[in-house]
Amino acid sequence: xxxxxxxLVSRSRPEPCSIVIFGATGDLTHRKxxxxxxxxxxxxxxxxxxxxxxxxxxxxxxxEFRSGLEExxxxxxxxxxxxxxxxxxxxxVTYHASEFSDVEGYRSLARKLDEIDADRxxxxxxxxxxxxxxxxxxxxxxxxxxxxxxxxxxxCWARVIVEKPFGTDLATAKHLNQxxxxxxxxxxxxRIDHYLGKExxxxxxxxxxxxxxxxPLWNSKYxxxxxxxxxxxxxxxxxxGGYYEKSGALRDMVQNHLxxxxxxxxxxxPTDLTADGVRDEKxxxxxxxxxxxxxxxxxxxxxxxQYTAGHVDGIQVPGYREEDRVSPTxxxxxxxxxxxxxxxxxxxxxxxxxxxxxRLPKKSTEISVHFKDAPCVLFNAIAGGVPGGNVLVIxxxxxxxxxxxxxxxxxxxxxxxxxxxxxxxxxxxxxxSSPEAYERLLLDAIAGDATLFARRDEVEEAWKFIDHxxxxxxxxxxxxxxxxxxxxxxxxKEADELLHQDGNQWRRL
Amino acid sequence: xxxxxxxxxxxxxxxxxxxxxSEIERELRKLWEQDEVHTNASLMNLVVYSEKPGALIxxxxxxxxxxxxxxxxxxxxxxxxxxxxPSLRAWITAHCxxxxxxxxxxxxxxxxxxxxxxxxxxxxxxFAHMNSDLPLVFWWQGELSEILTERLVSVMDRLVxxxxxxxxxxxxxxxxxxxxxxxxxxxxxxxxxxxxWQFRVGIASLFDxxxxxxxxxxxxxxxxTFHPAHRNTALQVLAWLAVQAGWKNRKSTDPxxxxxSSGLAISVAMHVDPFAPPLSSLIIRAGNVIVKVxxxxxxxxxxxxxxxxxFKATSLSPIDPTSSADLVAIQLSRGGRNSLYQKILxxxxxxx
Numbered sequence: 001x002x003x004x005x006x007x008l009v010s011r012s013r014p015e016p017c018s019i020v021i022f023g024a025t026g027d028l029t030h031r032k033x034x035x036x037x038x039x040x041x042x043x044x045x046x047x048x049x050x051x052x053x054x055x056x057x058x059x060x061x062x063x064e065f066r067s068g069l070e071e072x073x074x075x076x077x078x079x080x081x082x083x084x085x086x087x088x089x090x091x092x093v094t095y096h097a098s099e100f101s102d103v104e105g106y107r108s109l110a111r112k113l114d115e116i117d118a119d120r121x122x123x124x125x126x127x128x129x130x131x132x133x134x135x136x137x138x139x140x141x142x143x144x145x146x147x148x149x150x151x152x153x154x155x156c157w158a159r160v161i162v163e164k165p166f167g168t169d170l171a172t173a174k175h176l177n178q179x180x181x182x183x184x185x186x187x188x189x190x191r192i193d194h195y196l197g198k199e200x201x202x203x204x205x206x207x208x209x210x211x212x213x214x215x216p217l218w219n220s221k222y223x224x225x226x227x228x229x230x231x232x233x234x235x236x237x238x239x240x241g242g243y244y245e246k247s248g249a250l251r252d253m254v255q256n257h258l259x260x261x262x263x264x265x266x267x268x269x270p271t272d273l274t275a276d277g278v279r280d281e282k283x284x285x286x287x288x289x290x291x292x293x294x295x296x297x298x299x300x301x302x303x304x305x306q307y308t309a310g311h312v313d314g315i316q317v318p319g320y321r322e323e324d325r326v327s328p329t330x331x332x333x334x335x336x337x338x339x340x341x342x343x344x345x346x347x348x349x350x351x352x353x354x355x356x357x358x359r360l361p362k363k364s365t366e367i368s369v370h371f372k373d374a375p376c377v378l379f380n381a382i383a384g385g386v387p388g389g390n391v392l393v394i395x396x397x398x399x400x401x402x403x404x405x406x407x408x409x410x411x412x413x414x415x416x417x418x419x420x421x422x423x424x425x426x427x428x429x430x431x432x433s434s435p436e437a438y439e440r441l442l443l444d445a446i447a448g449d450a451t452l453f454a455r456r457d458e459v460e461e462a463w464k465f466i467d468h469x470x471x472x473x474x475x476x477x478x479x480x481x482x483x484x485x486x487x488x489x490x491x492x493k494e495a496d497e498l499l500h501q502d503g504n505q506w507r508r509l
Numbered sequence: 510x511x512x513x514x515x516x517x518x519x520x521x522x523x524x525x526x527x528x529x530x531s532e533i534e535r536e537l538r539k540l541w542e543q544d545e546v547h548t549n550a551s552l553m554n555l556v557v558y559s560e561k562p563g564a565l566i567x568x569x570x571x572x573x574x575x576x577x578x579x580x581x582x583x584x585x586x587x588x589x590x591x592x593x594x595p596s597l598r599a600w601i602t603a604h605c606x607x608x609x610x611x612x613x614x615x616x617x618x619x620x621x622x623x624x625x626x627x628x629x630x631x632x633x634x635x636f637a638h639m640n641s642d643l644p645l646v647f648w649w650q651g652e653l654s655e656i657l658t659e660r661l662v663s664v665m666d667r668l669v670x671x672x673x674x675x676x677x678x679x680x681x682x683x684x685x686x687x688x689x690x691x692x693x694x695x696x697x698x699x700x701x702x703x704x705x706w707q708f709r710v711g712i713a714s715l716f717d718x719x720x721x722x723x724x725x726x727x728x729x730x731x732x733x734t735f736h737p738a739h740r741n742t743a744l745q746v747l748a749w750l751a752v753q754a755g756w757k758n759r760k761s762t763d764p765x766x767x768x769x770s771s772g773l774a775i776s777v778a779m780h781v782d783p784f785a786p787p788l789s790s791l792i793i794r795a796g797n798v799i800v801k802v803x804x805x806x807x808x809x810x811x812x813x814x815x816x817x818x819x820f821k822a823t824s825l826s827p828i829d830p831t832s833s834a835d836l837v838a839i840q841l842s843r844g845g846r847n848s849l850y851q852k853i854l855x856x857x858x859x860x861x
Contacts, residue, residue, distance in 0.1 A: 044826025
């Protein structure tokens with residue numbers, strides 16, 4: 001135990017370790033992981049003596065690898081590029097060339113790690129970050145085990161971070177989880193979902209459970225419905241069409257990010273703030289989702305759509321099927337809207353609506369909690385009536401913050417009501433920028449705090465729900481139709497109708 | 510001395526426009542009504558108190574910097590107690606900054622100058638102009654005086670001081686203890702303590718290393734180098750090490766001599782360097798492990814190093830700020846109860 005750590009910072013302790021990144025020549029490593037680790041070093045948060053080893057197939061020298069990292073760090077680092085810090089940081093970065101399938105490459109990696117550990121009296125913690133393309137996940141994990149790298153030395157730890165996608169359906173997710181768990185224990189497995197590293201996502205629990213005014217109202221008695229929206233104005237630029245064709249909006253965003261947000265919004269208060277305390281409650285939400293397990297139920301509760309040519313930000317854009325690397329006969333959804341019901345005491349009868357789409361008018365992710373109208377016996381008769389109910393909006397990105405809409409009297413001699421908004425912006429109130437999600441998540445993994453990572457059962461429960469929809473769309477004999485919307489609009493009319501049936505409408509962002 | 514403030518014109522670029530005290534709130538409202546593109550933001554009442562001549566204008570500059578990250582209603586107070594004639598003047602202004610390069614976010618500032626016997630008037634003036642429901646952060650600059658009464662302290666949420674600026678820290682801490690008796694929730698933030706943050710984090714992180722951690726019970730020697738004006742910072746760091754590691758005071762006349770729980774004597778060498786930063790070096794020897802945290806003159810980084818016979822690992826961290834504005838900014842960012850400071854305070858006071 002280190003007594004000097006006590007009371008110093010209110011977070012788990014990041015320990016010195018070696019970090020091995022698989023897929024080290026890829027975009028994620030260059031654009032996110034290395035800038036995140038560098039920024040932790042700038043802030044003095046990265047433990048002294050951390051070693052970073054890039055593992056990839058291409059042959060490169062340490063210098064070539066480092067120079068590629070430096071080039072992008074200069075452009076992308078949140079805190080700029082300080083030569084002195086970079087110089088000290090990059091010394092700890094080395095490159096290890098090997099095929100993912102070559103077990104000998106892992107054995108030589110093990111020897112390299114042992115040499116690093118030998119300096120420390122044989123002790124050394126290890127963090128393996130699998131940032132490669134998903135098709136290599138299996139063999140990387142199997143070979144890690146073959147080389148004995150999954151076993152931590154006495155008094156040390158060996159952890160693995162797995163990037164999304166965690167499978168492409170329930171079967172592949174189960175398979176991946178099985179392979180992961182045959183290699184590492186579940187408590188040493190960190191499935192990263194960068195949405196959970198965002199400041200507002202973390203603030204969700206604080207908002208709900210540290211403020212006494214919200215939780216008493218957070219149930220079916222007072223809440224009419226909840227909407228979770230993730231809109232993107234981008235389409236398939238930069239060759240994204242190839243990847244998107246295989247995933248679609250439902251699997252790319254809803255299965256992971258949006259269902260994670262839903263869990264945080266809908267969960268019961270955890271008994272404590274330990275990783276499992278929180279995740280136990282989150283998974284209960286996913287388990288309680290009513291399953292849309294027939295084509296008919298999917299047709300009634302889910303809308304899928306593709307965009308047609310239109311204008312976004314004043315620029316003409318092609319339709320989905322005309323995008324680069326997208327099939328002209330594609331049946332992949334670029335938009336999805338889902339009505340969900342959570343069969344619990346708290347949420348009985350409260351619909352949750354999730355929508356995600358490409359080529360919508362703007363980029364935004366938010367959760368809006370729509371409260372039931374007050375009994376308007378007093379104000380029903382006045383001109384204009386009561387204009388809408390209370391809405392609590394939690395903005396995840398880009399302008400992180402919280403707002404509350406309520407009704408107020410317009411000043412004057414007559415009684416007229418208008419909605420007004422109380423608005424809290426992180427940027428306005430706190431001024432300083434939040435760390436990138438990857439910084440927080442990497443530090444948590446080094447410190448052994450899995451609260452913001454998805455657990456095996458969460459991933460599988462989410463897939464279970466998604467699989468029924470995918471089945472109805474792609475394998476049933478009566479697949480629900482694919483709707484269309486003009487790029488730059490807020491989605492298809494069918495999605496509007498989904499809410500109209502319940503007497504609700506999408507919030508205008 | 511009073512002439513100095515009398516020279517401030519009714520419209521002063523740093524302090525804004527002079528307004529009658531009774532009209533402050535109305536004038537502030539007018540200020541906001543002039544321009545609708547501004548957002549008025551406030552997370553706290555920040556009172557900055559100084560008895561130093563000319564401090565009002567200097568503090569207004571500090572508030573301009575601070576409000577870029579810490580939205581607040583700033584209340585600046587300049588007091589001249591040597592002037593027997595009682596007077597009270599007030600100025601209002603707003604400090605605006607672009608948030609995310611888009612929105613202009615502004616914070617209000619009210620500046621007061623008081624002369625004569627001011628204790629009661631000062632307190633009432635401050636209380637009357639605070640934003641309701643927001644916490645009160647009180648930044649007391651310089652020596653404590655009898656104006657720091659129990660009644661004043663009772664409404665504070667956070668009191669910012671710099672014990673390094675006190676000529677008699679022992680007496681001042683006693684005074685602070687007395688005046689804060691009725692406010693057990695008061696959070697005290699001492700610049701002297703904040704100045705050692707990177708050194709403390711550095712030491713803590715170096716002892717995360719397995720080799721250093723194993724050698725922890727063998728700590729036998731500490732060497733600390735500090736600027737002569739920052740002896741309190743050095744003593745606080747030593748108090749922190751002693752309290753956290755559970756060291757007793759050695760039976761000697763030297764209050765800075767320790768003994769580990771297993772009875773091992775721990776020698777402490779304190780070096781003064783008038784050209785160095787507040788803290789420039791902290792070296793701990795434990796068995797065959799040496800842990801060093803150092804800041805060279807003019808360097809933008811603190812160097813952390815752990816050295817064993819088998820290896821040497823070095824990393825860098827940012828330096829602790831030296832300006833008052835930056836120290837306050839950091840203290841406001843960290844928030845929290847500052848319980849560690851409260852924990853080491855008795856041991857530190859023994860060393861004074």
